[in-house]
Amino acid sequence: MPIRAYCTICADYFDEVRDVAAIYCGHTFHYECTFSCALLQWFQTAPTKTCPQCRKQVSTRHIINKLFFDIGGGGEEGSPDPESLQNEVDRMKALLSSKDRDWREKLKAMDGLKDTVNKQRRDLDAMRKEVMDKEMVCVALKKQMVYLETQQNEIQAAKEEVRRLRGKMKTFESLDVLLQGQRSEVESMITDMGVSQAAVEQLSIYCISLKKEYDNLKGSLKSSNDMCEKLKREVLSSNSKLQKASLEALQLKEELKSLQKDLAGADKEISSLKKKVEFLQKTLSTPTRANEALSRLVFESPAPLELKPPRLHQPVHGDDIDLNMTYDIATPDDASKRPAQVPSKKMRLDDFLPSAQNEDSTFDPFLRNSLLFRKKTFGSMLDPQKKAGLQTGYDGLGGRTKFIQPSPLSKIRPLLKAKRKKVTRPPSKIPTCLTLDSFLE
16 A cells, blocks of 8 residues: 655655655655656756755755655555555646647647648639739730731831832833833933943843843744644644544444344344243143143243243343333434345244154253153154144043144244444545745745
């Protein structure tokens, strides 16, 4: 248990934690307080080294560094004593008060610094704005200065140009008078010039100018004559080309007329062939065994490629003209330039041909090679009639019927090409034109 005594320097109670020191006058202090800066400062600042409590004169050599106390009541050593707790509370209060005082001081300093920072920020913004205004004014003044310098340079150049042009204008006026004026005007101008050195130089300039003008006129006259000759040659060549083009155009027109007539004949022939094909298909519908087999081959879906009716197809991938389309093209009927009339191709039924080769040629390769139309040794009811034209055969119902046997394809005559009329070109008679040899004489 601590002693109910306290240090007069720190005002803390003595306990067993810190050592207790004493001066030979009898007063006791904490050893830490005795040799701390506070006691040393007390001894140094006081006029004499005295005890802080009784003011007796003492010396630092007579200080007892440590006192030992025997305190009874060892049973209560485990429980904290009130004096140590009070010391701790006082120490914490003192520390808290010092921290609180420091905090208030720091807070005041921080408020002052904030005010200073805000003021400096406002001053900085104002200075920045002022600097920006000054910079804008400087930029505007620089631009204005550059513009004024440019204007001044242009004015100087314009003045020099005006001075030079005035001199040139005077010279040109004199040359104009010299070239186009009357003799009296030229003589008066030369008289006004005088006999000085400048007048002689001016006269020499006039002479040189007259010579150059004369040479230029000669050159322009020569170039004009050359250009005239060139244009004449071009006109002659253009006339010859025009005659050739007109002759070619006439030939092309005649060829176009003949081609149009051929096209009309081909359209008529196609329509007649279509009608005959329809007629043949109707005749093939007779109920004979051969016709039934042929009709089955013709009308089966899809039909064989060899048995399809021939027609002109437009290519799938291409921009070619569809030749199945017909156009009503009105062409002028010029009797004088009409070519010789060529008879168009017509399909007809030939007379009876007993040859076996014509029978084979009437069918396409697909039908000719099939078993139905293959020649047999002993003959058969399914053999086709070997006679072209109107034939008689079995109808498949025990009777007979008539049908048309198609003629061989080899007997169909091809279209005759229209003979082109030979056009002889007359020799171009180029009229002799007058030349400009004696134009300048």
